[in-house]
Amino acid sequence: MRKPEAGLGKENVEKNKYRKGLWSPEEDEKLMRYMLSDGQGCWSDIARNAGLQRCGKSCRLRWINYLRPDLKRGAFSPQEEELIVHLHSLIGNRWSQIASRLPGRTDNEIKNFWNSTLKKRLKNNLSSTPFSNHESSDPRLDMMFGGIMAMQEHEIMSMNLSMDSSSTSSSSSQLPFSATGHNSLDGSSMPFLDNNFEMASMVGATNGFLQAPGGCATEMGMRMIMEERLSYGSLEAQRSMEVEREVLCLPHEEMNNRSNFDEYLGTNEQNLNVEEMFGDMGSHGQVQESLKMGNEWDLESFMLDISSFPHFL
DNA sequence: AATGATCACAACCGCCTAGAA
DNA sequence: ATTCTAGGCGGTTGTGATCAT
Numbered sequence: 001m002r003k004p005e006a007g008l009g010k011e012n013v014e015k016n017k018y019r020k021g022l023w024s025p026e027e028d029e030k031l032m033r034y035m036l037s038d039g040q041g042c043w044s045d046i047a048r049n050a051g052l053q054r055c056g057k058s059c060r061l062r063w064i065n066y067l068r069p070d071l072k073r074g075a076f077s078p079q080e081e082e083l084i085v086h087l088h089s090l091i092g093n094r095w096s097q098i099a100s101r102l103p104g105r106t107d108n109e110i111k112n113f114w115n116s117t118l119k120k121r122l123k124n125n126l127s128s129t130p131f132s133n134h135e136s137s138d139p140r141l142d143m144m145f146g147g148i149m150a151m152q153e154h155e156i157m158s159m160n161l162s163m164d165s166s167s168t169s170s171s172s173s174q175l176p177f178s179a180t181g182h183n184s185l186d187g188s189s190m191p192f193l194d195n196n197f198e199m200a201s202m203v204g205a206t207n208g209f210l211q212a213p214g215g216c217a218t219e220m221g222m223r224m225i226m227e228e229r230l231s232y233g234s235l236e237a238q239r240s241m242e243v244e245r246e247v248l249c250l251p252h253e254e255m256n257n258r259s260n261f262d263e264y265l266g267t268n269e270q271n272l273n274v275e276e277m278f279g280d281m282g283s284h285g286q287v288q289e290s291l292k293m294g295n296e297w298d299l300e301s302f303m304l305d306i307s308s309f310p311h312f313l
Numbered sequence: 314a315a316t317g318a319t320c321a322c323a324a325c326c327g328c329c330t331a332g333a334a
Numbered sequence: 335a336t337t338c339t340a341g342g343c344g345g346t347t348g349t350g351a352t353c354a355t
Binding site: 021 | 320321322323324325
C-alpha cells in the first residue's frame with residue numbers, strides 16, 4: 001500500500017498545488033497542443049506554460065508514456081515479446097535500455113507487460129513440470145536445468161555468490177551488485193523460487209554483461225542463451241556471445257522488422273567490448289566498481305560449483 | 314444482477330545522477 | 335566544495351475493466 005500522506009509541512013503544501021491522478025482529456029489536449037507547438041524548456045516550465053496544474057515530472061511521464069506521437073499502440077507482437085524476453089535475460093530489469101531497442105514502446109509499457117503477462121507466462125511454464133515443460137533442443141541443456149532446479153536451498157547458499165537480489169529500491173538498482181557485500185540469497189529470496197530467477201541472469205552475465213539490477217532474468221531467457229551456446233561449436237560460442245552483445249547496440253531501425261533483425265544476427269560479426277556496449281548506460285564506473293569488489297560471476301565457476309551436485313551432468 | 318477476484322495499465326514515489334548556481 | 339534542481343529510472347500502487355461465481 002502507498003504510504004499515508006505526510007503531515008502538512010512546507011514541502012507538502014508545495015506538492016499539494018499540483019493535481020494528481022488520472023489525466024483528463026482536457027489536460028492531455030493542453031499538453032499535446034503545447035508540446036507540438038512550443039514544446040521547449042524544462043518540464044516545470046512546460047507544465048506552467050501549458051496551463052496545467054501538474055508538476056513537470058508528471059507532464060514528462062504523461063508525454064513520454066502516452067502522448068508522444070511516435071508511440072506504437074496495441075499488443076506486443078511475438079517478435080517483440082521474444083526480443084523482450086531475450087534482452088531481459090541479458091540485462092534484467094533495465095527497462096529503459098530494453099525499450100530503447102523497441103521503437104515506439106516505452107519502458108513503462110514494457111515493464112507492465114513483463115510484470116503482468118510475460119513473468120506469469122514464464123512462471124506457468126516452469127511449474128507445469130518438476131522443472132519445465134520446455135522442450136530443449138539439446139538434452140544437455142535439460143540436464144543442466146534439471147540439476148540447477150534440483151539444488152536445495154543450502155546448496156545454493158553454499159555457492160559463494162555475493163549478489164543483491166533485494167532490488168526493492170532503486171538505490172540497489174544503481175549498483176550491479178550489492179555494494180555492501182550483502183548476500184541476499186537467504187531463505188526468503190531463493191533465486192529460483194521467487195519471480196526473479198537470479199541464476200538465469202547470472203548466466204547472462206557471463207556474456208560479458210553484468211547481472212541486471214535486481215536479477216530478474218528468466219528461465220526462458222537462460223535457456224535461450226544456453227541453447228545458443230550449445231548450438232554452436234566452441235569456436236562459434238564466442239561469436240554467439242558477441243552477437244548477443246550486438247543485440248543491445250542495435251540501432252532502432254534494425255529492430256523495426258524481424259527480417260532485418262534476423263539478417264543482422266546472421267551477418268554481423270563486429271566485436272564490441274563492455275565499455276562500448278554500456279557507455280550510454282552510465283554504468284561503466286559501476287562495472288569497474290563491481291569487478292573491484294570481487295563480485296563478478298562467471299559461467300566457469302558456476303559450472304564448477306554445480307558439477308558437484310549428484311544429479312547434474 | 315450483485316459481488317469479489319483478477320488483470321492490465323496509468324501514474325506516483327523515492328532514489329540517483331548530472332549539471333548549474 | 336557544496337547545494338539545489340531537473341530529469342531519468344525502476345519499483346510499487348491505484349484504478350477501471352473484465353471475468354467468474
